[in-house]
Amino acid sequence: LRHFLGIDGLSRELLTEILDTADSFLEVGERSIKKVPLLRGKTVCNVFFENSTRTRSTFELAAKRLSADVLNLDVQTSSTSKGETLYDTLRNLEAMAADMFVVRHGDSGAAHFIAGNVCPDVAIINAGDGNHAHPTQAMLDMLTIRRHQKPFEQLSVAIVGDILHSRVARSNMEALRILGCPDIRVIAPRTLLPEGIEQYGVRVFNDLRTGLRDVDVVIMLRLQKERMQSGLLPSEGEFYRQYGLTSDSLALARPDALVMHPGPINRGVEIESAVADGAQSVILKQVTYGIAVRMAVMSMAMAGQTTQRQSRQGAE
Numbered sequence: 001l002r003h004f005l006g007i008d009g010l011s012r013e014l015l016t017e018i019l020d021t022a023d024s025f026l027e028v029g030e031r032s033i034k035k036v037p038l039l040r041g042k043t044v045c046n047v048f049f050e051n052s053t054r055t056r057s058t059f060e061l062a063a064k065r066l067s068a069d070v071l072n073l074d075v076q077t078s079s080t081s082k083g084e085t086l087y088d089t090l091r092n093l094e095a096m097a098a099d100m101f102v103v104r105h106g107d108s109g110a111a112h113f114i115a116g117n118v119c120p121d122v123a124i125i126n127a128g129d130g131n132h133a134h135p136t137q138a139m140l141d142m143l144t145i146r147r148h149q150k151p152f153e154q155l156s157v158a159i160v161g162d163i164l165h166s167r168v169a170r171s172n173m174e175a176l177r178i179l180g181c182p183d184i185r186v187i188a189p190r191t192l193l194p195e196g197i198e199q200y201g202v203r204v205f206n207d208l209r210t211g212l213r214d215v216d217v218v219i220m221l222r223l224q225k226e227r228m229q230s231g232l233l234p235s236e237g238e239f240y241r242q243y244g245l246t247s248d249s250l251a252l253a254r255p256d257a258l259v260m261h262p263g264p265i266n267r268g269v270e271i272e273s274a275v276a277d278g279a280q281s282v283i284l285k286q287v288t289y290g291i292a293v294r295m296a297v298m299s300m301a302m303a304g305q306t307t308q309r310q311s312r313q314g315a316e
């Protein structure tokens with residue numbers, strides 16, 4: 001691993017290695033994650049062109065637990081407001097001896113572009129690009145499932161809501177397929193499903209109650225209004241009535257079904273408060289596990305990048 005840009009194309013062995021590594025950081029307990037020297041002397045830059053609470057904060061905590069120096073670029077007050085391009089912003093950060101960029105950007109493909117064309121010698125971690133991919137979210141979701149449910153090969157998982165605009169849905173469908181989950185369901189109105197969704201090997205349901213029947217895991221998604229044209233925007237009340245996860249609709253899933261959500265949650269729009277805060281919810285555990293998963297991905301990518309650099313120097 002030199003960069004971590006997406007889930008598609010990765011092997012089951014690599015995903016399992018990431019989960020095992022993350023588990024090793026959680027060894028001492030669910031909430032107390034060890035500090036280790038794996039990134040001592042390295043500089044990690046968080047560069048978020050879109051807002052974030054969970055991803056940015058857990059990447060920062062993860063980098064600190066790995067003993068890295070951390071720089072958080074405040075894009076709102078940076079010179080991007082004076083017209084500086086993404087290319088020049090990142091080349092300048094690279095000149096400050098950055099070893100890793102954690103990048104969130106509104107354009108699908110931004111992280112791939114940076115890794116291929118802007119700073120190939122810096123490890124790039126995709127923290128969410130447009131509606132394309134959010135690979136570390138998918139890995140922390142997989143870790144949550146692995147720690148609290150049956151093996152992937154025995155699971156039914158439903159992903160519910162705005163699939164069309166969701167990079168989390170795409171990365172989760174890919175990760176679940178690679179890890180051997182035999183029953184991946186997506187539940188959404190037709191207007192919030194992308195064309196060609198079947199290529200992910202999923203079963204599509206337009207009716208929530210039918211789709212939730214006997215599932216082991218329910219992953220709820222918020223309506224991404226910021227990515228919708230006004231004509232597509234469903235009424236929140238109507239959406240909640242048809243697709244909101246309530247105690248009633250959750251009762252159709254298996255009694256020990258996990259309730260998950262990448263956040264931010266919109267209470268009363270896609271999920272009832274009693275369910276979000278209820279006994280089956282692992283929504284806050286997902287956040288905690290995010291630190292361990294990001295530690296795993298960053299340490300593995302940095303090791304890969306260092307090996308690559310050393311072999312190139314040896315050849316020169």
Ligand code: CP
Binds near residue numbers: 052054055056262263
């Ligand atoms: N899950 C997630 O990406 O949340 P943030 O937008 O707060 O980072």
